Every structure is written in C-alpha cells, then in structure tokens.
Amino acid sequence: MALKLTDLKSDVHNDWCPGCGDFGIISAVQMAMAEMNLDPNKTAVVSGIGCSGKTPHYLRTYGVHTLHGRSLPFATGVKLANPNLEVIDCGGDGDGLGIGAGHFVNSGRRNVDMAYILYDNGVYGLTKGQASPTLKLGVKVKSLPLPNINSAINPTMLALAAGYTFVARGYAYDVRHLKELIKKAIQHKGFAFLSVLQPCPTYNDILTKEYWGGEGLLDAAGKQMPRTYKLEAQGYDGVVKSEDEMEKEEKIKLAVMKSFEFGDHTPIGVFYQNEHVPTYEERLTQRMPTYKTSPPAEQKIARDDGTPLANISKLLDELSVN
Amino acid sequence: MIGGAQGSGVDTSANIFAKAAAQGGLHVFGKREYYSNIKGEHSYFQVRLSKKIVRSHVDTIDLLATFDDETAVRHAWEVRKDGGIIYDPTVGGNNIDDIHTIEAPVRARLYSELDSQHLPHSVEGVLEVARRKGVHIYPMPYMDVLKKVGEQFGESSLSSLTRMINVMAVAASFALTDYPQDQVNEALRKQFKSKPKVVEINIAAVTAAYDYMRDKYNGGFGHKLAPIPMAEKRIFVRGSSTVGIAKILSGCRLQTYYPITPASDESEYLEAHEIIDLDGALSNEAQAMKGSIAVVQTEDEIAAITMAIGGALTGVRASTSTSGPGFSLMAEGIGWAGINEVPLVVTLYQRGGPSTGLPTRHEQGDLRFALHSGHGDIPRVVLASGDLEEAFYDVTRAFNYAEKYQLPVIHIVDKAMANSDQTYKMFDPNLIKIERGLMISGTIPENESDHGEFHRFKETPSGISPRPVIGTQGGIYWNTGDEHDEKGHISEDPTNRVMMMDKRMRKLDVASKEIPAEEKFHFFGPKDAPITIVSWGSTKGAILDAMESLKEDGIIVNFLQLRLIAPFPVDEVKEILSRAKKVVDIEMNFSAQLGGVIRENTCFPLDQYVVKYNGRSMSQEEIYDAVRHIADGSAPKRVVLTNGA
Numbered sequence: 001m002a003l004k005l006t007d008l009k010s011d012v013h014n015d016w017c018p019g020c021g022d023f024g025i026i027s028a029v030q031m032a033m034a035e036m037n038l039d040p041n042k043t044a045v046v047s048g049i050g051c052s053g054k055t056p057h058y059l060r061t062y063g064v065h066t067l068h069g070r071s072l073p074f075a076t077g078v079k080l081a082n083p084n085l086e087v088i089d090c091g092g093d094g095d096g097l098g099i100g101a102g103h104f105v106n107s108g109r110r111n112v113d114m115a116y117i118l119y120d121n122g123v124y125g126l127t128k129g130q131a132s133p134t135l136k137l138g139v140k141v142k143s144l145p146l147p148n149i150n151s152a153i154n155p156t157m158l159a160l161a162a163g164y165t166f167v168a169r170g171y172a173y174d175v176r177h178l179k180e181l182i183k184k185a186i187q188h189k190g191f192a193f194l195s196v197l198q199p200c201p202t203y204n205d206i207l208t209k210e211y212w213g214g215e216g217l218l219d220a221a222g223k224q225m226p227r228t229y230k231l232e233a234q235g236y237d238g239v240v241k242s243e244d245e246m247e248k249e250e251k252i253k254l255a256v257m258k259s260f261e262f263g264d265h266t267p268i269g270v271f272y273q274n275e276h277v278p279t280y281e282e283r284l285t286q287r288m289p290t291y292k293t294s295p296p297a298e299q300k301i302a303r304d305d306g307t308p309l310a311n312i313s314k315l316l317d318e319l320s321v322n
Numbered sequence: 323m324i325g326g327a328q329g330s331g332v333d334t335s336a337n338i339f340a341k342a343a344a345q346g347g348l349h350v351f352g353k354r355e356y357y358s359n360i361k362g363e364h365s366y367f368q369v370r371l372s373k374k375i376v377r378s379h380v381d382t383i384d385l386l387a388t389f390d391d392e393t394a395v396r397h398a399w400e401v402r403k404d405g406g407i408i409y410d411p412t413v414g415g416n417n418i419d420d421i422h423t424i425e426a427p428v429r430a431r432l433y434s435e436l437d438s439q440h441l442p443h444s445v446e447g448v449l450e451v452a453r454r455k456g457v458h459i460y461p462m463p464y465m466d467v468l469k470k471v472g473e474q475f476g477e478s479s480l481s482s483l484t485r486m487i488n489v490m491a492v493a494a495s496f497a498l499t500d501y502p503q504d505q506v507n508e509a510l511r512k513q514f515k516s517k518p519k520v521v522e523i524n525i526a527a528v529t530a531a532y533d534y535m536r537d538k539y540n541g542g543f544g545h546k547l548a549p550i551p552m553a554e555k556r557i558f559v560r561g562s563s564t565v566g567i568a569k570i571l572s573g574c575r576l577q578t579y580y581p582i583t584p585a586s587d588e589s590e591y592l593e594a595h596e597i598i599d600l601d602g603a604l605s606n607e608a609q610a611m612k613g614s615i616a617v618v619q620t621e622d623e624i625a626a627i628t629m630a631i632g633g634a635l636t637g638v639r640a641s642t643s644t645s646g647p648g649f650s651l652m653a654e655g656i657g658w659a660g661i662n663e664v665p666l667v668v669t670l671y672q673r674g675g676p677s678t679g680l681p682t683r684h685e686q687g688d689l690r691f692a693l694h695s696g697h698g699d700i701p702r703v704v705l706a707s708g709d710l711e712e713a714f715y716d717v718t719r720a721f722n723y724a725e726k727y728q729l730p731v732i733h734i735v736d737k738a739m740a741n742s743d744q745t746y747k748m749f750d751p752n753l754i755k756i757e758r759g760l761m762i763s764g765t766i767p768e769n770e771s772d773h774g775e776f777h778r779f780k781e782t783p784s785g786i787s788p789r790p791v792i793g794t795q796g797g798i799y800w801n802t803g804d805e806h807d808e809k810g811h812i813s814e815d816p817t818n819r820v821m822m823m824d825k826r827m828r829k830l831d832v833a834s835k836e837i838p839a840e841e842k843f844h845f846f847g848p849k850d851a852p853i854t855i856v857s858w859g860s861t862k863g864a865i866l867d868a869m870e871s872l873k874e875d876g877i878i879v880n881f882l883q884l885r886l887i888a889p890f891p892v893d894e895v896k897e898i899l900s901r902a903k904k905v906v907d908i909e910m911n912f913s914a915q916l917g918g919v920i921r922e923n924t925c926f927p928l929d930q931y932v933v934k935y936n937g938r939s940m941s942q943e944e945i946y947d948a949v950r951h952i953a954d955g956s957a958p959k960r961v962v963l964t965n966g967a
C-alpha cells in the first residue's frame with residue numbers, strides 16, 4: 001500500500017517559527033519517505049538537540065530525540081544493532097559540527113549505512129541565535145551583539161576529509177530538489193551526509209530566503225539570480241564508478257574544489273559519492289558471517305524458560321585447571 | 323613474588339607459576355601491580371598459594387624471585403625471616419643510583435635505611451639487610467645456566483636465551499620448595515600450546531634450573547609445596563575475561579568501548595571471542611548458526627554510551643565498560659537512558675581517581691559518582707561485586723535488572739579484581755536465568771495500539787510499561803530526553819511531569835521488593851559478634867581472610883558485604899545494624915563513601931572507619947591489624963592503611 005504524506009505526519013503541534021527553513025526540510029523528508037514507501041514501523045528518525053532536533057516528533061515513525069551533539073552515535077547504535085532498520089539522522093549545525101564534531105569526523109571512518117541531514121542555519125536556533133560553526137568570521141547576524149569572532153567550518157570539505165562516501169548539499173526551499181537528494185542519501189550504500197542551507201528567519205538575517213533567492217544579485221538583463229545552482233545542471237559528476245583509488249582521489253579533489261564556492265554562486269547537489277567503500281555492516285559481516293542474517297537485535301539469547309542459548313564451555317575450558 | 327621491568331615477561335612467568343600451582347590442586351590468588359607505562363617501569367606479580375581458599379594478598383613475602391636489580395632493591399625488604407630471595411649475582415654490584423626507574427622518594431627511603439645500617443647503596447647492600455634479618459639468599463647465575471641449555475639446542479642468540487630467564491626464575495622457585503617439576507612442564511605446555519619448539523627448550527631450561535638449585539641449595543629452604551588432590555572442577559580466572567564470558571552467556575550482543583585501563587581488557591576479550599557457540603541441544607539450526615557479539619571501539623566514551631543506548635532501543639542487550647574518566651563522560655547519557663527507560667549495563671572498573679589519578683592502581687572511589695552521575699533524578703541500579711565469582715553471576719543480574727526495570731544498571735568492579743587472578747570452583751552456567759521483562763517485538767495487535775502508535779511510557783501500578791523495540795509493527799513511539807507524555811512526545815505539563823517522575827521512580831520500589839536478599843548483600847560470621855564490619859566490592863577477599871586469622875586469635879567479627887547499593891536495602895541493613903555492637907566501615911577511598919551512604923539511608927552512626935587510598939589494595943594483615951586494634955580500643959576513629967609497594 002502506497003504511503004500518503006499524511007501517514008507520515010504525527011499529530012504533534014509544530015512549534016517552529018513561521019517561515020523557518022525546517023518546514024521545507026521536513027516536507028522533503030516526508031515526500032522522500034512516501035515516494036520510497038519506507039515502512040514507518042521499520043524506520044527510525046534520530047535527532048540531536050535544537051530546533052532541528054524536534055523533527056522526529058513531527059514525523060510518524062520511530063523517533064529518537066537524543067542529546068545535544070550525540071545523534072550520530074545514537075543512530076549508529078540503532079543501525080548496528082539492527083541493520084534491517086532504515087535510520088535517518090537529523091541534526092543542527094551546532095549539534096553536528098560544534099559539540100558533536102568528534103562524532104561527525106569519526107562517523108566518516110565507520111561508513112555505517114545511514115543518512116545524516118544537517119540543518120545548516122548558521123546559528124544556534126534554540127538557544128536564541130548564537131554563532132554556529134558554519135557562520136563566517138566577522139558576520140554579525142541580528143542575534144549577535146558583536147560580529148562573529150570565529151572562522152567557519154567548511155562542512156563539505158570536512159566530510160570529505162573524514163571519509164564520508166556521500167556528500168551533498170541541498171536548499172531548504174527547493175523542496176523537490178531536496179527530496180531527490182534525500183532519496184539518494186537514503187539509497188546510498190554507506191554513510192550519506194546531506195547538509196541543507198536552512199534559513200532561520202528569526203535569528204539569521206544574512207542568509208535568508210531572500211538572500212538565497214538572489215536579492216540584490218542581478219544578471220546582465222537586470223533579472224534577479226538565485227545564489228544557488230545545481231551541480232548536475234552544470235554537468236558535474238562526483239560519482240566514483242570503480243574501485244580505482246586514482247578515480248576516487250580525482251573525485252574527492254573535484255569535490256573539495258567545489259566546496260570553496262559559497263555565497264553568490266553556491267552549488268547544491270551531490271558533490272561526491274562512492275559506493276565502493278565497504279560499509280561498517282559489511283566489515284562486521286566479514287568478521288562475523290551471521291551478522292546480517294542474525295543481527296544483534298534479532299538474535300535469540302534464551303529459551304522460553306530463561307536458560308541461555310550461548311554455550312560457553314569452550315571459554316571456561318580455556319581457564320580450567322583440571 | 324616475581325618482578326621485573328614491564329614488558330620483560332613478568333606476567334607470563336607469574337601466570338606459569340600460578341597455573342602450575344593451581345594444576346596441583348593448590349588454591350591460588352594472584353595480584354598484579356604495574357605503572358602506567360608500556361616498557362621499562364617496574365612491575366610485579368604476587369602469588370599466594372594455599373591448601374585452603376585464599377582471596378587476598380599478604381604483605382610479607384616467603385619467596386622473592388628476581389632477575390633484575392630493581393626488583394631485588396625494591397622488594398627484598400618485604401621478605402620475612404626464613405624466607406628466600408633468588409637473585410642474579412651478576413647484578414649484585416649494581417648501584418641503586420643507576421636504576422633510573424626508581425622514583426626519588428623511594429630512593430630516599432632506601433638510602434636512609436641503608437645508611438642507618440652502614441651499608442652500600444647497591445643490590446648487595448639491600449640483600450645484606452635481608453640476610454641480617456634471617457632471609458636466605460640464593461644466587462642464580464641465569465645466563466651461565468642458560469648458555470649450557472642453549473648449547474644443547476644449538477641456540478646461541480642471547481636475546482632468545484634472555485627470554486627464558488623469567489621461566490628459569492619460576493623453576494628455581496619451585497625447585498626450592500620441592501614442587502614436582504612435571505607440574506611446571508605441564509603449565510608450560512599449556513602456555514605455549516601452539517609452539518612445541520618453544521615448549522621443548524623452555525622445559526630444558528626448567529630442568530637446568532631445577533638441577534642447579536637442588537645441587538647448590540639442597541633442602542635449605544623451609545617452605546615446601548606439594549600437590550594435593552582436587553575434588554572439584556576448578557578454574558583459574560582473571561577479572562577481565564570473567565566479566566566478558568558472563569556477558570556472552572547473558573546474551574549481551576553489543577558492546578561499545580573506548581580504550582581505558584583497566585576496563586578495555588574485557589572488550590578486547592569479547593572482540594577476540596565475537597563468534598559465539600550456541601547450545602546444540604536447541605536445534606540443528608542453532609548448531610549451524612553461530613551467535614555473535616558486535617564490539618565497537620568508539621571515538622570517546624560519550625559515543626560508547628550513546629551507541630549502546632541506541633542499540634538497546636532495538637532490543638539488543640547492550641553494554642559498555644569503562645573506568646573513572648570515561649564514566650565521567652558518560653554522565654549525560656546515563657540520564658538519557660534513565661528518562662527514556664532504556665535497559666543499559668555499564669560495567670565500571672574503578673581505579674585511582676580523581677582525574678587521571680592513578681591510572682593503573684586500585685581504589686573504590688566511584689561509589690558516590692555511580693549513585694549520582696548525571697543531573698536530575700532517575701531510577702538506577704548500582705550493583706557492586708565482591709570478587710570474580712560474584713562478578714560472573716552478577717553480570718546476568720545486571721542485564722536482568724536493566725530489562726525488568728527498564729533502567730541503567732551500573733555494575734561496579736575495580737582494578738584489583740580486573741588484575742587479580744584466582745582459583746574458583748568451576749562457574750556453573752546452569753545457574754543463569756535470563757529475564758527480559760516487558761519487552762515486545764514482532765507485531766502489536768491493532769486494538770492494543772493507538773492507530774499504530776504506542777503508549778510506550780504508559781502509567782502502570784508498577785511504573786513498568788510494555789516496551790516495544792524499534793522495528794515492532796504497530797509500536798511506533800518517540801524517545802526524548804525532554805520530559806514526555808506516554809507516547810514519548812515532549813510535555814512540560816506539570817501534572818504529566820509529576821505522573822512521569824513518580825512512575826519512573828516507583829520502579830525502584832518494585833525492584834527493592836523483588837530482588838532477593840542474597841543479591842542485595844552477604845552476611846558472614848556469627849550474628850552476635852562484638853564487631854560488625856561493613857564493606858563493599860573487592861575488599862571482601864582480604865576481610866574474609868582476615869576474619870579467619872582474627873578468629874584464630876579469639877577476635878570474633880561478622881561482616882556485612884553490601885552488593886546492591888541502589889536501590890539501597892534500607893530495612894535489611896537497619897535490621898542488621900540495629901543488633902550490631904560496634905560497626906566498622908572498611909573501604910578503599912578517602913571519604914568512606916559507603917559509610918556515608920549507609921548513614922544517609924539508615925541514620926545509623928558508624929563507630930569506626932578503616933580507609934586506604936594509596937592505590938594498593940588492602941592486604942589480609944592490614945585488616946587484621948586494624949581490627950585487632952579496634953577490638954582492644956587502641957585504634958583511632960579513622961584508621962588509614964598505607965601498605966603496598
């Protein structure tokens with residue numbers, strides 16, 4: 001039975017500010033899930049803390065609203081314990097790149113098969129607009145008393161350096177395009193990172209919907225030019241098609257170059273994708289052949305009377321003295 | 323005792339020594355002390371053997387086997403009159419000045435002792451002190467003897483020969499006690515199973531050592547060892563593998579960790595044994611299928627605990643193991659598991675704190691923190707094992723409590739247990755019962771859910787609510803670290819808050835009622851003894867051993883060993899303390915943490931305290947002495963123990 005969008009909506013009152021980019025993201029998530037016909041009973045949406053962190057409550061799937069910065073290890077635990085679940089992680093830029101930066105980097109090393117959507121609004125929304133790690137040096141959004149004293153992280157480059165096998169960027173108000181990116185991220189075999197330019201009308205008065213729409217940026221004909229452009233429309237291809245290390249290196253370099261473009265000419269789309277890197281689940285299966293068919297969460301551990309199924313006699317024999 | 327530089331095989335040789343003794347039916351207790359260092363610093367291993375059960379170490383040594391200068395210099399002082407020291411005469415002239423791994427305060431103490439006896443600052447000087455005390459000194463020129471063995475085997479490489487020095491020291495020790503050599507050979511065969519060549523040459527070295535010692539010192543040493551028959555099946559275990567084996571048996575199938583001493587040995591054991599045999603009796607399918615445990619090394623302890631929690635939400639029995647610094651990082655995760663009612667087991671290997679503290683040394687300093695880690699109030703179970711056998715059975719209890727009461731369980735062990743070895747009666751898997759509580763998987767009938775959504779945190783009389791795992795058909799619900807309603811959606815409603823808080827905390831009342839007394843505490847000794855010792859954790863061994871020697875000297879005590887610290891067995895402890903005449907709290911920390919917890923829960927004042935916080939576990943004699951002085955009224959209210967090198 002095909003899923004309707006309403007099947008994916010919980011009945012919780014949504015308390016995001018009017019005009020918040022998060023609405024665009026959640027719509028795209030719902031559309032992607034409906035089109036992919038993801039079973040809500042087999043899907044977990046995990047989030048951190050922040051405005052973005054409330055996402056799972058508005059969706060009708062298993063929801064895991066975790067701790068500030070920790071959504072990735074929580075999500076990793078869910079997925080590794082039961083790889084048959086679809087796991088989608090939604091987190092803020094402060095959450096993922098500030099307090100959770102260690103997990104962000106190390107998730108790249110693991111390549112667990114799940115999707116991570118980062119809500120990049122340049123601010124700490126829920127704590128009233130302090131600078132987030134993606135806000136550029138010297139920028140003073142309206143909630144800041146003084147211009148930002150820190151330089152910004154380049155999340156795309158960081159993800160590439162950390163070994164992510166899918167790196168993409170979307171824009172919250174290009175919902176159709178974003179939906180396609182979300183589908184790709186979910187379908188990707190391995191860890192998929194999708195950062196989303198997310199206007200926060202309440203605290204970030206610089207990177208607004210109008211800004212991304214092209215306000216003040218006119219082409220030769222005097223027409224307003226959007227500040228985002230689609231990579232695929234320009235013939236960019238970041239997909240690694242073989243196991244050749246050279247090809248991988250080339251594609252990473254290409255993506256790194258692209259990652260410098262920001263501002264008037266900001267690429268959205270897939271920067272890089274490589275399905276030739278084994279996932280963590282595949283690595284575990286190599287070591288433990290029954291991992292996929294009998295994952296941790298689905299292993300029977302006891303009989304009905306409670307007696308354990310594990311037989312430890314060999315282990316005890318190793319220690320036996322007589 | 324045997325000692326040497328870290329990385330020089332002290333551990334292996336002590337293991338061979340202990341196993342050879344255990345095979346011969348002797349009861350063995352072994353304890354390892356080492357620096358936070360990989361190569362070069364001094365480490366030592368103390369092995370105690372007896373015809374009856376031994377559970378602790380003693381401060382005085384009967385036989386000290388050394389092959390380097392530092393071990394002789396540091397430990398010769400601890401050898402008793404009529405004891406023996408085996409040493410390498412080629413290091414006899416070495417100056418203490420040249421042993422750079424001896425810290426300044428230790429050096430100063432050595433010099434002042436030697437000066438007071440007008441002896442040189444050398445190995446010989448220290449040995450002379452021992453000699454004057456009546457200790458037998460046995461020179462053993464390892465390399466001379468080994469070279470002859472090497473000739474026999476055409477092995478002249480010095481480094482290969484040097485590697486056997488520690489085995490020679492073991493053999494020389496056994497030779498002095500007249501212990502049969504075939505037991506040593508057998509232990510070697512077990513140790514180097516897969517390397518017959520190594521076994522052969524080592525046995526030759528052992529033979530040469532036996533011959534040399536018999537030849538030179540025939541019958542001179544007063545302490546004799548002989549094998550005795552064993553009526554029971556016995557094992558010789560170390561802490562880290564004990565907990566690991568128990569986790570496999572208990573159904574733990576996801577373990578996360580970040581490396582830290584002394585906790586990571588357990589995770590490494592699990593990783594090395596990640597494929598699990600299943601009981602063949604079940605079905606052919608089970609025989610063909612193997613179980614497995616996924617062991618994940620994470621980027622930090624925050625990831626370790628949150629990943630384990632994520633796993634637990636899907637229904638797997640998940641745990642993480644750590645010690646103090648890592649546990650500090652886990653505090654926020656504990657709170658999340660508490661408010662979301664997630665079954666989770668944290669194995670906490672205490673070591674010397676605070677901060678990095680004494681990373682490889684022992685302390686019981688984390689009780690308060692285990693009880694209170696994390697902000698706000700959550701229900702939790704804190705369970706402390708007193709020895710490795712208890713730890714084995716407690717692991718299953720920890721998982722059962724976690725799943726039955728849907729809360730985090732902190733299972734406390736410590737460095738002394740992790741790094742001690744002991745012979746025990748074979749553990750019995752048939753005593754293990756797995757209880758999974760109100761877990762739901764599969765499909766929830768439509769009439770039991772709200773259009774596919776589930777009241778996961780439903781208010782119930784017990785406070786415990788049915789728990790669908792993620793992936794259950796018709797069980798959709800939400801988790802959040804925010805206060806939430808029955809479906810798990812954020813709620814700041816004051817009425818809901820009170821209801822949820824009460825519901826969660828009520829589970830502890832149920833746990834208190836359901837958990838049997840023998841899982842809460844152990845009580846040893848006669849009810850009406852004039853002195854009652856209270857303690858917890860691995861001090862148990864030394865206390866029980868001391869009780870035996872106290873009894874021989876007519877001092878009768880009983881001992882309340884607390885195991886379940888939260889929920890605290892208030893009524894039971896009150897009852898015991900109300901009939902106690904003098905209560906003495908013994909524990910390995912500065913502030914007598916258990917004493918405080920007892921006072922807080924029972925309002926009973928404790929009479930005296932015996933504490934220790936120098937990083938070295940309590941010995942039998944220390945406890946004996948302290949209690950004797952308490953019994954005759956000569957001890958201060960707070961006795962501080964300081965033994966150990």
Ligand SMILES: Cc1ncc(C[n+]2csc(CCOP(=O)(O)OP(=O)(O)O)c2C)c(N)n1
Binds near residue numbers: 051053091094096121
């Ligand atoms: C450990 C911890 N520190 C601080 C906070 C307070 N806090 C809540 S949300 C937030 C920032 C959220 O910013 P971001 O992750 O960018 O999410 P957004 O609200 O912008 O979606 C902070 C610092 C917290 N919840 N936990």
Ligand code: SF4
Binds near residue numbers: 019203
């Ligand atoms: S503060 Fe910003 S990010 Fe948060 S809900 Fe409001 S608009 Fe959205």
Ligand SMILES: [Mg+2]
Binds near residue numbers: 093094121123124125
């Ligand atoms: Mg943000």
